[in-house]
Amino acid sequence: MTHRRPDELPVVQFRARPDVIDLGWGHPHPAALPTDAWATATAGALRRYGSAALSYGYAAGPGPLVEWLTERLGRVDAYRPEADQVFVTAGASQALDLLAGAVCRPGDAVLVDAPTYHLALRIVADHRVDLVAAPTDRDGLDPAGTAELVRSLRRRGRRVPMLYLVPTFNNPTGRSLPSDRRAGLVAMAEEAGLLVVEDDTYRELSYDGPAPASLFSTAATGTVARVGSFSKTVAPGLRLGWLTADAGLVAGLHRRGHVDSGGGVNHTTALTMAEFAADGGYDRHLSGILARYRRQRDALVTAVRRHLPDARFDVPGGGWFLWLRSGADRVDLPGPDELLARAEAAGVSYLEGTWFYPGRAAGRDRIRLSFSRLDPAELAEGVRRLAGALTDGDA
Ligand SMILES: Cc1ncc(COP(=O)(O)O)c(C=O)c1O
Known part of the structure; x- marks a missing residue:
């Protein structure tokens, strides 16, 4: 039996795929996780x-x-x-x-x-x-x-x-x-x-x-x-x-x-x-991450407006997601599965809209883009690749 070192064992849900900018995961940005402040709070709770x-x-x-x-x-x-x-x-x-x-x-x-x-x-x-x-x-x-x-x-x-x-x-x-x-x-x-x-x-x-x-x-x-x-x-x-x-x-x-x-x-x-x-520890932490996620939201919205000028969507006032019409209902574009495969081949991923309906009975023309885990530059590049895939298949 081969033994794996502790750092080789599975630890987190997220799976990084080399060369894919993944707009699918609704996970926090790693830099938004308060590792040091949590260590301090742990020691403080044990003392108190x-x-x-x-x-x-x-x-x-x-x-x-x-x-x-x-x-x-x-x-x-x-x-x-x-x-x-x-x-x-x-x-x-x-x-x-x-x-x-x-x-x-x-x-x-x-x-x-x-x-x-x-x-x-x-x-x-x-x-x-x-x-x-x-x-x-x-x-x-x-x-x-x-x-x-x-x-x-x-x-x-x-x-x-x-x-x-x-x-x-x-x-x-x-x-x-x-x-x-x-x-x-x-x-x-x-x-x-x-x-x-x-x-x-x-x-x-x-x-x-x-x-x-x-x-x-x-x-x-x-x-x-x-x-x-x-x-x-x-x-x-x-x-x-x-x-x-x-x-x-x-x-x-x-x-x-x-x-x-x-x-x-x-x-x-x-x-x-x-x-x-x-x-006030929570408030201080929250104001930092709000500034971060607001910046990321704005970067995603700007990139979508720039690279997909015909896309219709509501600018989210909160949360982590942008809900976009993909065009997969258009006769000149492939269906949702093929569109996703095409996007992934172009180095970008997202979640298909059908997941958000019971029985996956609707949402074929929608995709969910998450801006939570990626920096503004990665979001901009992800949308540039997505635009290529959604329009003519070339990134
Ligand atoms: C609407 C909504 N509810 C609940 C959850 C899961 O929350 P928790 O991690 O607290 O179980 C999520 C996470 O994506 C969510 O988007």
Whole structure:
């Protein structure tokens, strides 16, 4: 048996491909990850909390982080949650998985916005439910059409417990749901007795002004559960996020066997985050990465305007993505698979639009470009290559 050295063993999800500028991955820029500040916070948390930092933790998440989080949410959103409405999770992904587990039964119909975060579709589908795309138009999810869809599914005997969407800086579109749609959606969900799961992962990555108030902040208790994350603002390897929901739903999560058995889901990391965030540490870090991602967003937008002057897209006000019409629906261009192969041969990659729809049933003419992981010069070169591939195949 041959032994590999530790530095030869797999460590990260990202796979670099030589000669390919990869606009497909929604990962942070390596230079935005606060390795030194995290080392300082780790030492600080161990000094401050001693053995309590390495003990089994409080089920809902350590008090210092929950308190900081409620205060922070009160500043960056329209409502400061109560501590008993907060549950600290292993990322937004686990928060969504826990919520789906709490309200779904196999065979249910779960409504999802479309296009939406492609891996959320997998997390929800793991609960053996059927994903049903909610009706949308140019402004996003249509509350009246969704109400009608819920009624018609229920008339046919289906349980419809939940609706998932990313209303603020959506992945993949970068768009936010307008305020009248937000109000309509919350009213519709209250009326229909539907739990809205609001994925608020990108709230703090807002480049042109404050993000809109969350659905959670405006809804009657119990209508919306909101999931959030430190993956984009601090680091995904922490596996740290949270949810805010009705206190009864949160208490049900504390009582889950694995939470009780494990003493919360991520105690030491959560306590270290409280240390990292203390005394303005989080704000200082955030302002640095906002400047970085704003620059990268602007570089991508400028490159697309320059190299693909006919492309139509919305400039994302936040998040990490640009949602572009690829032309793959045009008769003079090849279909999505061939177009991607052509782009990769030209040294650039992206994510095909179909991933963002349940059953990959739409989005053939769309691609998602991520500006998060690449420097401005790499983004410009990537788009130059992409333009060659999308127009005549020559980079
Ligand atoms: C909308 C959305 N939700 C959730 C996640 C995953 O978050 P986490 O790393 O906190 O599980 C992502 C990551 O790409 C995302 O874009």
